[in-house]
Amino acid sequence: MLPDPFSHLSATACRTIDMQKGDVLFRQSQTTSGLYRVVSGCVTLQRTGLGGDTLTLHRAMSGGFFAEASVFSATYHCDAVCTEAGSVTKIAKANVVATMHSNPAFSEGFTKLLAVQVQQYRAHIELLAIPSAKERILAAVQAGYFDTTVIELATRINLTHEACYRALRGLCDEGLMVRVDRGKYVLS
Amino acid sequence: MLPDPFSHLSATACRTIDMQKGDVLFRQSQTTSGLYRVVSGCVTLQRTGLGGDTLTLHRAMSGGFFAEASVFSATYHCDAVCTEAGSVTKIAKANVVATMHSNPAFSEGFTKLLAVQVQQYRAHIELLAIPSAKERILAAVQAGYFDTTVIELATRINLTHEACYRALRGLCDEGLMVRVDRGKYVLS
DNA sequence: GGAAGCATATGATCCAAATCATAAGTGATC
DNA sequence: GATCACTTATGATTTGGATCATATGCTTCC
Numbered sequence A, B: 001m002l003p004d005p006f007s008h009l010s011a012t013a014c015r016t017i018d019m020q021k022g023d024v025l026f027r028q029s030q031t032t033s034g035l036y037r038v039v040s041g042c043v044t045l046q047r048t049g050l051g052g053d054t055l056t057l058h059r060a061m062s063g064g065f066f067a068e069a070s071v072f073s074a075t076y077h078c079d080a081v082c083t084e085a086g087s088v089t090k091i092a093k094a095n096v097v098a099t100m101h102s103n104p105a106f107s108e109g110f111t112k113l114l115a116v117q118v119q120q121y122r123a124h125i126e127l128l129a130i131p132s133a134k135e136r137i138l139a140a141v142q143a144g145y146f147d148t149t150v151i152e153l154a155t156r157i158n159l160t161h162e163a164c165y166r167a168l169r170g171l172c173d174e175g176l177m178v179r180v181d182r183g184k185y186v187l188s
Numbered sequence C: 001g002g003a004a005g006c007a008t009a010t011g012a013t014c015c016a017a018a019t020c021a022t023a024a025g026t027g028a029t030c
Numbered sequence D: 001g002a003t004c005a006c007t008t009a010t011g012a013t014t015t016g017g018a019t020c021a022t023a024t025g026c027t028t029c030c
Helices: A070-071 A093-102 A106-128 A135-141 A151-158 A161-173 B068-072 B094-100 B104-128 B134-140 B150-156 B161-173
Strands: A012-021 A022-027 A033-046 A055-061 A081-094 A176-180 A186-187 B014-019 B024-026 B034-048 B054-060 B079-092 B179-183 B184-187
Touching: A012 A033, A022 A093, A033 A070, A033 A093, A033 B184, A055 A151, A055 B104, A070 A093, A070 A106, A070 B104, A081 A093, A093 B104, A106 A135, A106 B054, A106 B068, A106 B094, A106 B104, A135 A151, A135 A161, A135 A186, A151 A161, A151 B024, A161 A176, A161 A186, B014 B034, B034 B068, B034 B094, B054 B150, B068 B094, B068 B104, B079 B094, B094 B104, B104 B134, B134 B150, B134 B161, B134 B184, B161 B179
Parallel strands: none
Antiparallel strands: A012 A081, A022 A081, A033 A055, A033 A081, A176 A186, B014 B079, B024 B079, B034 B054, B034 B079, B179 B184
């Protein structure tokens, strides 16, 4: 596992924020104020297209971070929306920068966090390049993408939910996957 | 522009490597030895799928870096192939880690480099989510993706080159783009 | 308990992009 | 200057996923 670089931050640098489902922690183009860590619940980073369609860029669960890159950016590049009630700790931008200068261990940990994200994104782009819906879903399931609903899986891998249901059905028919329950499929 | 974090590295930490088109600097699953900066020419990071199809994950031009994330990884996650003759400087992994500990300015610069990549990848994923070929191409051209061949543009944005040519033609017919020359299109 | 909202699921139809095919233009190499 | 390799370009056909439609199961909430 990743070492926690934020154990080096003083408690005063952090602020805990409770959130309800649907709460918006920040919006695109707002001035950045810091980065976040999920204590409990779930937060998604999403962007809204011109047609009102939302695109999920990242999903942070308990222990996960989000808006790390915001530390070097003047404005947020997407919306952060709570999708599951819980709480987050917010680490002020200034504190991150200051600690990065004074504490090499924190600095390395934070950098590593970003490096891991880079690799995750690369893997995701590779996944999106798989042309066949069935193969793409298979790869996504193997990568652990399918942890909530079929609809969410579908949007994450650029498919309609209908196509996703059908492909899952097809994979079950081919014996590559098994339908365990309503909306619950696993690799066989 | 980005400040160059590598100006903080001693000259002895770097090694210059000349390369010809087609040269492989490293391959997927090889043990990581360091990160690279392109002095001249062009290098692409690519992965080869099961069917022998190649997927370009990143392209580094003069002044650009690649394999930054490798510093925290035991093995490379893709192949680095020279697509345009030139040279690169290789910075040994150990040097990067050591300098990160001793030099906060370097550390911050390096971290920023990764943060920028994270945002670039996010933007790319967003681009790939555009369903219409024409709109996707338009967004890609606006983002400066179309700097070499149509074929390369097509593969970068998950289209066949045929679909890409046709969409470009369509965009020209609609007056949104202009065909300047063979294989050369610009926004109008 | 009934209504509302959402996820699940599948059928029918349509269309855009993939696939297959062909050809011309361009640059490099012998 | 002939050949080879590659990009550009477009036509014909096919197909897989999008779209539209419908129905059911499961929560939640008044």
